[in-house]
Amino acid sequence: MNNPKIKISTESYKGVRDFFPTDMFVQNHIFNTWKKTAEKYGYLQYDASVLESSDLYKAKSGEEIVNEQTYTFTDRGDREVTLRPEMTPTLARMIATKRRELPTPIRWFSMPNLFRYEAPQRGRLREHWQFNVDIFGVKTIDAETEVLSLASDMLKSFGLKDSDFEIRINSRKVIDFILNEMYALNTESAHRVAKLIDRKNKMSAEQFEQNINEIIPEAGSSFLTLLNSKNFEEFVSQISRGEEIDGAIKEIKDLMNNLEKLGITNVIFDQTIMRGFDYYTGIVFEINDKHPDNRRAIMGGGRYDDLLSIFGSEKIPAVGMGVGDVGIRNILETYGLLPKYTPPTKLYICLAEESAKGYAQDLAQKLRSTDISVAVDYSGKKVGEQIKYADKSLIPFITVLGEEEVKTGNLKIKELATSLETVLTEDTLVNFFKNSIK
Amino acid sequence: MNNPKIKISTESYKGVRDFFPTDMFVQNHIFNTWKKTAEKYGYLQYDASVLESSDLYKAKSGEEIVNEQTYTFTDRGDREVTLRPEMTPTLARMIATKRRELPTPIRWFSMPNLFRYEAPQRGRLREHWQFNVDIFGVKTIDAETEVLSLASDMLKSFGLKDSDFEIRINSRKVIDFILNEMYALNTESAHRVAKLIDRKNKMSAEQFEQNINEIIPEAGSSFLTLLNSKNFEEFVSQISRGEEIDGAIKEIKDLMNNLEKLGITNVIFDQTIMRGFDYYTGIVFEINDKHPDNRRAIMGGGRYDDLLSIFGSEKIPAVGMGVGDVGIRNILETYGLLPKYTPPTKLYICLAEESAKGYAQDLAQKLRSTDISVAVDYSGKKVGEQIKYADKSLIPFITVLGEEEVKTGNLKIKELATSLETVLTEDTLVNFFKNSIK
Numbered sequence: 032m033n034n035p036k037i038k039i040s041t042e043s044y045k046g047v048r049d050f051f052p053t054d055m056f057v058q059n060h061i062f063n064t065w066k067k068t069a070e071k072y073g074y075l076q077y078d079a080s081v082l083e084s085s086d087l088y089k090a091k092s093g094e095e096i097v098n099e100q101t102y103t104f105t106d107r108g109d110r111e112v113t114l115r116p117e118m119t120p121t122l123a124r125m126i127a128t129k130r131r132e133l134p135t136p137i138r139w140f141s142m143p144n145l146f147r148y149e150a151p152q153r154g155r156l157r158e159h160w161q162f163n164v165d166i167f168g169v170k171t172i173d174a175e176t177e178v179l180s181l182a183s184d185m186l187k188s189f190g191l192k193d194s195d196f197e198i199r200i201n202s203r204k205v206i207d208f209i210l211n212e213m214y215a216l217n218t219e220s221a222h223r224v225a226k227l228i229d230r231k232n233k234m235s236a237e238q239f240e241q242n243i244n245e246i247i248p249e250a251g252s253s254f255l256t257l258l259n260s261k262n263f264e265e266f267v268s269q270i271s272r273g274e275e276i277d278g279a280i281k282e283i284k285d286l287m288n289n290l291e292k293l294g295i296t297n298v299i300f301d302q303t304i305m306r307g308f309d310y311y312t313g314i315v316f317e318i319n320d321k322h323p324d325n326r327r328a329i330m331g332g333g334r335y336d337d338l339l340s341i342f343g344s345e346k347i348p349a350v351g352m353g354v355g356d357v358g359i360r361n362i363l364e365t366y367g368l369l370p371k372y373t374p375p376t377k378l379y380i381c382l383a384e385e386s387a388k389g390y391a392q393d394l395a396q397k398l399r400s401t402d403i404s405v406a407v408d409y410s411g412k413k414v415g416e417q418i419k420y421a422d423k424s425l426i427p428f429i430t431v432l433g434e435e436e437v438k439t440g441n442l443k444i445k446e447l448a449t450s451l452e453t454v455l456t457e458d459t460l461v462n463f464f465k466n467s468i469k
Numbered sequence: 470m471n472n473p474k475i476k477i478s479t480e481s482y483k484g485v486r487d488f489f490p491t492d493m494f495v496q497n498h499i500f501n502t503w504k505k506t507a508e509k510y511g512y513l514q515y516d517a518s519v520l521e522s523s524d525l526y527k528a529k530s531g532e533e534i535v536n537e538q539t540y541t542f543t544d545r546g547d548r549e550v551t552l553r554p555e556m557t558p559t560l561a562r563m564i565a566t567k568r569r570e571l572p573t574p575i576r577w578f579s580m581p582n583l584f585r586y587e588a589p590q591r592g593r594l595r596e597h598w599q600f601n602v603d604i605f606g607v608k609t610i611d612a613e614t615e616v617l618s619l620a621s622d623m624l625k626s627f628g629l630k631d632s633d634f635e636i637r638i639n640s641r642k643v644i645d646f647i648l649n650e651m652y653a654l655n656t657e658s659a660h661r662v663a664k665l666i667d668r669k670n671k672m673s674a675e676q677f678e679q680n681i682n683e684i685i686p687e688a689g690s691s692f693l694t695l696l697n698s699k700n701f702e703e704f705v706s707q708i709s710r711g712e713e714i715d716g717a718i719k720e721i722k723d724l725m726n727n728l729e730k731l732g733i734t735n736v737i738f739d740q741t742i743m744r745g746f747d748y749y750t751g752i753v754f755e756i757n758d759k760h761p762d763n764r765r766a767i768m769g770g771g772r773y774d775d776l777l778s779i780f781g782s783e784k785i786p787a788v789g790m791g792v793g794d795v796g797i798r799n800i801l802e803t804y805g806l807l808p809k810y811t812p813p814t815k816l817y818i819c820l821a822e823e824s825a826k827g828y829a830q831d832l833a834q835k836l837r838s839t840d841i842s843v844a845v846d847y848s849g850k851k852v853g854e855q856i857k858y859a860d861k862s863l864i865p866f867i868t869v870l871g872e873e874e875v876k877t878g879n880l881k882i883k884e885l886a887t888s889l890e891t892v893l894t895e896d897t898l899v900n901f902f903k904n905s906i907k
Contacts, residue, residue: 038781039524041566044550047518049563052577055514070813071837073844073864076493080485080596081519081582086477104542107586112482125487128479134858136848139490144519148545158518173826173847184837292827293834343476375508388611389730396731399509399622406511409611410574420572426511 046149046157053372058160060370061359062142065162068185069140072177074164077139079121081146085111087120102146102157114146118163119310119338119351126167127342135168135347156357164332165351172282174350175200175314175334176289182318182330182352183295189359190368196329199301200286200316203333204279205270206305213271214254220246228258229305263300282314310335316352322365329358372425377464378444379421380407383414383433390437394457403464422447428464484587484595491810496598498808499797500580503600506623507578510615512602515577517559519584523549525558540584540595552584556601557748557776557789564605565780573606573785594795602770603789610720612788613752613772614727620756620768620790621733627797628806631735634767638724638754639742641771642717643708651709652692658684666696667743701738720752748773754790760803767796810863815902816882817859818845821852821871828875832895841902860885866902 043049050058066076085103102114115121118141126137141163149155164181166174179198186196206228210221227242234242243258244251253269260266267280283300290298306315315333319326332352339347363369378398380391388409395405406426408417414431421429430436430444442460445452455463481487488496504514523541540552553559556579564575579601587593602619604612617636624634644666648659665680672680681696682689691707698704705718721738728736744753751772758767770790777785801807816836818829826847833843844864846855852869859867868874868882880898883890893901 039562039779040522041562041780042522043562044518044520044522045546045548047520049518049566050516051563051567052513052515055516058516059514067840071840071842073812073814073817073842075490075812076497077490078488078493078496080482080487082482082485082584082596084478084480084482102542102544104540106540108483110483124477124479124481125489128487129489134861136844136846136858138844146520158520169847171847171849173845176830177845177847180834289830293830341477342479374511374513376511379511392614392727392731396618402505402509404509404511406574406576407611407615408574409607409609409615411609420574423572 046155048156048158052374056372057360057363057369058356061356061363062160064188065140065142065185065354068181068188069162069164071184072138072181074138074140074166074181077122077125077141078143079115079125079141081114081144083113083115083121083124085113087124088113088116100148102148115143116145116147118143118145118161118353119165119335122163122165122351123338124342126347127339127344130339130344130347137165137167139167140164160356162354162356163351164353165349167347167349169350170348172285172289172314174348175286175316176293178332178350178352179286179290179298179316180293180295182332182354183297185354186318186329186362189363191362191366193295193297195321195362195366196297197319197321198290198295198298198316199304199319200283200298200314201301201304202279202283202314203305203311204313205276205283206302208276208279209254209257209270212275214247214250216247225305228303229307231303258302260302266300266302279313286314306331306333310338312336314350320358320362320365322362325361325365327358329362330354373427374425375404376406376424376426377403378405378428378430379417379424379426380405381414381417381421381429381431382408383431385411386434387432387437391432394432394442394460397457398461398464401461401465403461418447484593486594486596490812494810495798495801495807496794499794499801500598502626503578503580503623503792506619506626507600507602509622510576510619512576512578512604512619515560515563515579516581517553517563517579519552519582521551521553521559521562523551525562526551526554538586540586553581554583554585556581556583556599556791557603557773560601560603560789561776562780564785565777565782568777568782568785575603575605577605578602598794600792600794601789602791603787605785605787607788608786610723610727610752612786613724613754614731616770616788616790617724617728617736617754618731618733620770620792621735623792624756624767624800627801629800629804631733633759633800633804634735635757635759636728636733636736636754637739637742637757638721638736638752639739640717640721640752641743641749642751643714643721644740644743646714646717647692647695647708650713652685652688654685663743666741667745669741696740698740704738704740717751724752744769744771748776750774752788758796758800758803760800763799763803765796767800768792811865812863813842814844814862814864815841816843816866816868817855817862817864818843819852819855819859819867819869820846820849821869823849824872825870825875829870832870832880832898835895836899836902839899839903841899856885 101116104112106112142160144158144160146158149157164178210216210224223246231239240255243255247254257269287298304315304317311333313334317328318330319328330352334350336348337346382388382391391407395407398405418429428444428446430442436442440456442455443452444455539554542550544550580598582596582598584596587595602616648654648662661684669677678693681693685692695707725736742753742755749771753771755766756768768790772788774786775784818833820826820829829845833845836843856867866882866884868880874880878894880893881890882893
């Protein structure tokens with residue numbers, strides 16, 4: 032500004048998005064659907080700052096991940112600060128803070144923006160919004176049932192059919208039993224196998240087999256047979272049963288039965304669902320779009336009963352899930368479910384004469400006091416230009432005010448889509464809008 | 470997590486806030502009122518990332534301010550990134566990007582979170598949310614009239630009376646004329662005087678006078694007399710009139726007249742309102758709470774016709790204002806206008822027997838499908854405990870389900886506030902809730 036020769040770029044920062052009003056309209060549709068669904072299930076909204084002390088993530092993920100995949104910087108008070116890459120550590124911190132005051136069950140949701148440092152050339156976003164739903168204090172599989180029922184309900188509220196998506200469930204308890212007990216792997220090997228399964232789809236079958244055989248040389252092929260089971264029964268039949276594992280297997284069955292009773296039948300068991308390897312302790316799940324163009328998981332979550340222990344708090348059972356705005360926007364596009372943009376403005380008042388301005392302002396205020404959205408054109412442009420503006424802006428109704436209208440109080444309201452005109456007075460105008468709009 | 474001996478602090482980062490559900494309830498009340506008011510005036514919502522290239526702020530504010538008062542860091546691509554300290558540069562950038570596609574007038578609003586690096590010991594927040602309202606493309610004082618009318622409407626929607634707040638207006642054109650023409654100060658001296666006036670209330674009258682006399686030694690006392698004028702007429706009478714200044718003075722008068730015609734009379738002229746010294750080019754304004762405990766401006770704004778030129782775009786007339794969430798929360802507290810917390814949950818289903826669970830889940834789903842918010846207690850606690858939970862959570866209605874209810878389908882719905890019980894069936898339940906809750 033001080034130096035008019037410097038011209039600034041109009042580009043936004045790489046990997047983040049500008050939301051122009053038509054984009055914001057879609058974004059608000061997503062946020063509103065999320066919020067409405069969560070509140071139907073009695074979940075309460077919370078939020079926090081995007082800024083968190085970096086320590087919060089080091090505890091869980093190890094220092095390497097904090098530095099490589101997050102926005103972390105040192106503030107002028109020499110404190111390490113991170114732009115939150117996920118909401119669960121913040122949620123756990125908040126619950127731990129008020130552990131004694133908060134009666135359980137705790138049902139909370141939030142819709143935070145999250146940051147990940149991604150190389151921009153990969154075309155992946157560095158900032159996205161995520162719907163987080165968590166329930167604390169329920170030990171039984173009812174918590175998983177509820178969260179998955181809520182997720183299914185949310186997707187159907189967007190207009191999706193049951194046949195458009197698939198709920199995939201697995202159990203970390205079962206996987207851990209297989210790795211630690213059946214195959215007696217040490218912590219490091221078990222971790223490497225879990226990591227391999229998580230990335231299974233990112234490599235060829237041969238490459239995957241080779242990697243597994245390197246870690247489990249004496250029993251790689253039996254492990255691969257187990258992992259390639261076609262269904263739950265086939266998978267279970269290969270597991271050496273015992274008291275410890277029976278409970279975990281029953282949980283999977285119970286969850287599928289519970290969901291079926293609620294009419295949710297698009298559920299499969301998938302032994303390759305891992306959901307990372309950090310805080311999950313029981314059932315883990317994903318929801319996948321079944322459209323061939325878009326096979327990525329649109330939702331993920333699971334049970335994490337130990338997370339509060341990082342704050343020195345007593346354990347509390349917890350089940351949570353997260354859904355990103357980008358995935359939702361993709362499926363809305365894929366299935367033609369994006370909402371049609373409409374502005375809040377219902378009436379645009381065009382001015383044929385400057386002298387009608389005071390009358391127009393009064394009229395606008397009167398309508399606004401009854402919650403009707405009105406804008407007045409102060410551009411001084413020709414009436415035709417003013418009407419063109421309203422049309423381009425998709426405002427449904429216009430009226431043109433001049434000396435005649437001010438004198439008689441007879442107002443011609445025109446619906447732009449149909450060109451229908453209705454002559455009204457100030458007094459009948461409010462009812463006209465109350466009745467004709469939604 | 471890997472090392473259970475490390476205990477992480479549950480404190481949030483210094484200078485930012487956690488929003489627990491009861492806090493979020495107030496925050497949502499503020500956001501909803503902002504949004505509803507802006508949309509009544511036909512304003513469209515936009516948003517952008519909190520991350521912006523630091524260049525965007527250097528252009529306007531000078532490098533020193535960017536480094537000292539903002540969160541600025543270098544990303545791994547060696548780019549300087551700033552957490553936005555205000556929304557107007559982002560808005561100007563977005564408008565400049567789509568200058569040709571966007572028909573004017575452009576009426577936009579947003580509710581971004583903004584960051585400032587403040588020393589935490591001063592007790593000031595490093596992150597706050599701000600309601601931003603801007604109109605582009607209106608040269609006349611109608612733009613200022615509309616924005617101030619919207620601001621006044623917004624405050625009254627929160628429950629404030631006209632007598633609780635005061636709109637203060639000034640003109641940068643008039644101040645610039647006085648400094649540059651009447652007192653013939655050079656750019657640096659004019660800037661220093663403007664800065665002093667902006668900080669007038671932060672020093673003693675003697676100190677202020679001394680500082681002014683140092684910058685305008687030969688005419689300090691006449692300048693001080695002018696600045697201490699008791700009202701607009703007294704102020705204007707001391708200005709050497711001419712064509713240039715007459716237009717600016719008329720604008721102030723017209724604005725006050727326009728507002729009065731709309732019934733907004735809590736307006737004063739205040740020659741000490743400066744609103745910083747960066748991009749404002751005409752009328753500037755503030756709204757002050759009149760309560761003696763809280764004299765800070767709760768809203769500020771003005772006309773800035775040149776801002777797009779930093780992007781090399783053609784000039785476009787613009788008027789904008791910003792209102793912070795902290796100021797609004799303060800006045801709601803001061804005037805006893807905070808909304809009473811209520812959860813979204815209308816009915817809490819308590820389980821007397823495990824066997825009633827399936828029935829409870831079905832019933833809950835049925836009510837949710839009609840948009841009634843229901844939660845089921847899966848804690849396995851005694852019924853008394855479950856009811857106590859609902860009461861503490863301020864959920865208005867409960868029902869207790871056991872084998873008897875499952876068998877007969879007769880459901881006792883109890884309103885906790887009144888202890889009134891109504892016996893209903895599944896079929897009459899929906900109507901009961903539709904009618905008894907707003």
